[in-house]
Amino acid sequence: MSNYQNLTLTEIAARIRGGVDTLVIFHRHPDGDAVGSGFALKLLLEMMGCRVLCSCDDELPERLAFLACDQQPSIKAENIPADFSPAQIITVDTASSAQVGEQYGRYAGRINLMIDHHARGEMYADGWIDGDASSAGELIYRLSRELLRTGRIPSIPTEVDRLLYAAISSDTGCFRYSNAGPDAHKAAAQLLEANFDAADINHRLFGVKSHKLLLAEKLGFERLHLFADGKVAIVDMPMSVKRQYGLTDEHLETLVDVARGLQGVQVAAAIRQPSDDGVYRVSMRSSCAVDVSAICASFGGGGHVKAAGCTIVCDEGIEAVVEMVAKVLIAAL
Amino acid sequence: MSNYQNLTLTEIAARIRGGVDTLVIFHRHPDGDAVGSGFALKLLLEMMGCRVLCSCDDELPERLAFLACDQQPSIKAENIPADFSPAQIITVDTASSAQVGEQYGRYAGRINLMIDHHARGEMYADGWIDGDASSAGELIYRLSRELLRTGRIPSIPTEVDRLLYAAISSDTGCFRYSNAGPDAHKAAAQLLEANFDAADINHRLFGVKSHKLLLAEKLGFERLHLFADGKVAIVDMPMSVKRQYGLTDEHLETLVDVARGLQGVQVAAAIRQPSDDGVYRVSMRSSCAVDVSAICASFGGGGHVKAAGCTIVCDEGIEAVVEMVAKVLIAAL
Known part of the structure; x- marks a missing residue:
């Protein structure tokens, strides 16, 4: 107290x-x-x-x-x-x-x-x-x-x-x-x-958006993964792409909105790699009844019902993380 | 009356x-x-x-x-x-x-x-x-x-x-x-x-944006032409690109915002080709003192001080229209 x-x-x-x-x-x-x-x-x-x-x-x-x-x-x-x-x-x-x-x-x-x-x-x-x-x-x-x-x-x-x-x-x-x-x-x-x-x-x-932010959104659009008839959208941003285009994490804060904003999407996630190790930062957004704070909590993260985040450690590459997140989001629908 | x-x-x-x-x-x-x-x-x-x-x-x-x-x-x-x-x-x-x-x-x-x-x-x-x-x-x-x-x-x-x-x-x-x-x-x-x-x-x-609208914005970002140290931005969308990606004019209504939203841009324009002939629809936006309705009026169009439009007829291709519009926008700064 x-x-x-x-x-x-x-x-x-x-x-x-x-x-x-x-x-x-x-x-x-x-x-x-x-x-x-x-x-x-x-x-x-x-x-x-x-x-x-x-x-x-x-x-x-x-x-x-x-x-x-x-x-x-x-x-x-x-x-x-x-x-x-x-x-x-x-x-x-x-x-x-x-x-x-x-x-x-x-x-x-x-x-x-x-x-x-x-x-x-x-x-x-x-x-x-x-x-x-x-x-x-x-x-x-x-x-x-x-x-x-x-x-x-x-x-x-x-x-x-x-x-x-x-x-x-x-x-x-x-x-x-x-x-x-x-x-x-x-x-x-x-x-x-x-x-x-x-x-x-x-x-x-x-x-107003910086050129780098617009570039990040464009790359995000190209890296959209859709599941469950387009109800689940995940965008990933591996370290290799960040390095290729000179992007840092500050350019990736709105990345999840690219996925969330696509027509038909009900749950969205962005997965980015802050450095070269196997640590991934995941942001989730819900436009339906799914509680993403509960999902993020199961990974040790947290947040709000419609906007949450967590960190996932995985040694099998970002593709494996995308698959892992897709699985729990599809199950939550 | x-x-x-x-x-x-x-x-x-x-x-x-x-x-x-x-x-x-x-x-x-x-x-x-x-x-x-x-x-x-x-x-x-x-x-x-x-x-x-x-x-x-x-x-x-x-x-x-x-x-x-x-x-x-x-x-x-x-x-x-x-x-x-x-x-x-x-x-x-x-x-x-x-x-x-x-x-x-x-x-x-x-x-x-x-x-x-x-x-x-x-x-x-x-x-x-x-x-x-x-x-x-x-x-x-x-x-x-x-x-x-x-x-x-x-x-x-x-x-x-x-x-x-x-x-x-x-x-x-x-x-x-x-x-x-x-x-x-x-x-x-x-x-x-x-x-x-x-x-x-x-x-x-x-x-929420449709996949086609997001695609149009991505292509628009790739087709940004910058002038006057980035103060003037023009995005063009020729019929050939629209056809290649299955875009229609309804997907291009926010195209000018891609140009207007780039950091540092003071005057923006989007030029699109509604059909294969030499007719071009131009949308202009101002984020400064430039009156784009006056500029559009000089091409027979009109609108508001900060948002206006006009139609330009040109037989020399969309590149020539971009150049023409760039010239008047640079002069207006």
Whole structure:
């Protein structure tokens, strides 16, 4: 049992201090929700007289640079100036100390607040955890309106609304997933009253792919294996092909969507080889009643009912892994 | 100047009659907005004691069949029973008599109302035209609440909300485009209070592609021509390749997105050859300040600032058309 308290919106807003040096931390491998909500909180705190830096174990990915807009030269924890000694530390969208990452070692015990929407996270500070919220962006949206209501900020700049819209859109897959419920849409409706180009944000988040990513999808399409009259689709990506085309694992994160998106497919899997040994990373997706988290659990993995993953060790090559995964998926139908 | 009246929501709701045989017409080549809002209106009218059929020049596409849910065996105008003689005809999402299609000949002068969201449509009946609405679905959503408010229907079935959500999602590209403003999100928030699987709808509308469509995108990726340091991307699809892979024009509607979606691309075009003669269909997209409707207008075409099209006639082969289009796009940057 954690000694930390889960606070309400009113309580957390009251706890946030103005006028002090503040560090806003978000999770490593930052996504649009982390960056958007982190930088929106930074701007809100600056309006309250804080000097604020955002900090992350990893550098800002280039495709998300448009969300930070030169607010600071680097977010990477090791580049935070040594003389910046925060009196207040708030984490956003960061469900566990492991997600805080290496910098947790530096700040453990000094984190004042955590604001997060992951239901099964670890409490490593007093926090506001709402597992029903779509995104950290939705929480910072509510916080921003509470700060306005209580007169702690005089107004909400368009830039804050732009970042929060981007955060919510990012974590809901542009309002496509089941977490885009009434509250996410209500927040978007209110945020869109400000004047920014939402279509451009969505294009940057969801419409743009690197040449390598498009190449990976093309190769994935060519490597589709279909079973059970096309209800099961598996795409594999062996190390030899990755090497031939200069692909790394970051280009293969959406590979499973190639299989899942083919008409008629009910269960999909992507199998990739992170290195030359016999270890394979498997991602599974379900578009029907099949629970892929149960299937992945049988291989020592886990996840959600419709999206899960596991690691399979096999010395007989990737073809054998494809066959093994096909067998359990066909049986599960 | 048209003799037809543009009515308000209150007026159009008052004009709609209950208890009579009614035909709901939507535009040919029906999309998710047409089908979703058309069938939602059908269900609402049935609650008002009407016998209702939906009618369209074209049959329901298989990928949208989940929206009609066996409500009627066929929507194709020629399959509407000859003894069905509607006393009330309402069109939805149908901007012009040409969009009504061939069946306009049968019903001209007998159309009671048109409900549409296209700002520059043609008035071919009294109607409710709101060019600021995201979709016909958003209009039927407002109509459904007006019918409820005035006691003409006792409640709104979940199925109506499901269809209207699908219609709005369909026409906004899953809330991705600039027409997904505050009103579209407010409508979605309200509709999502009903209990249906919105993520499944969005997956069916946007996550599923036929094998031929995926094949077309793969071939498109292989046929990308880049200019101006990758700021201009053109993909071409000659008749010879279409024939080789059994592709028809319906598989090529998203071809331009392959070019537009590549990182760094600011202006994109897709050039396809509908038949063996020297006629080429060109689609253009802009992700920057370039106005592609002006460029397409210079070729006798038109469209929107960021999405437009034109037809080019050229006897020197598709390579010459690629060069011609590249030249004007580079010049426009």
